[in-house]
Amino acid sequence: MDAEDWLRAVERELDVAQCTDQERQRGAAQQWWESYRLAHNNPNTITWQEFTERFRVHHVPAGVMSLKKEEFLALTQGAISVSVYRDKFLQLSRYCPEEVNTDPKKQYCFLKGLVDPLRYQLMNHTFPNCQHLIDRAIVTENTCREIEEKKRK
Structure with missing residues (x-):
């Protein structure tokens, strides 16, 4: 569950830093997110909540x-x-x-x-x-x- 633990730790740090949704992605997560955005109809409307939901689906097997x-x-x-x-x-x-x-x-x-x-x-x-x-x-x-x-x- 490293992906889930990582995501929770990152969320805490980003909340403390008061980052916007767009400022929250970097590294491998950013690369994955960029390919997700390319496939999305309107990438500017994607929220952090949607990112975290899709991240979990992609990185934490059912x-x-x-x-x-x-x-x-x-x-x-x-x-x-x-x-x-x-x-x-x-x-x-x-x-x-x-x-x-x-x-x-x-x-x-x-x-x-x-x-x-x-x-x-x-x-x-x-x-x-x-x-x-x-x-x-x-x-x-x-x-x-x-x-x-x-x-x-």
Whole structure:
């Protein structure tokens, strides 16, 4: 998914620099874009959004997108920490925007993937947003770990 990661990184930098749509292409992407523009009926009306959509279609195969979507839908915390699970969750969630397009959906998906003891401790609480849920999961995990360490001593 190097192409997708590259595009996201570039978009962040271009947003910070406040570049126009025309200023956003260069290098191999610019060469690909120039050939795309030549085939377009009215190249002056092409937006950055259209560029990113066509870029993804061209550089990120549909099969890979499907695999990443399945990986997200099957993602569970397992033996990894909440922080590592969070990072994987956020990385893979971009391939399933319909599953996380609202904060309640995002919270549901995140909570569903946590290990059972942690999920049980958090599931009856209401969180104002997913970030609060994640923060609470990290704190709860650390507290449980500290309690387990004290029991061993």
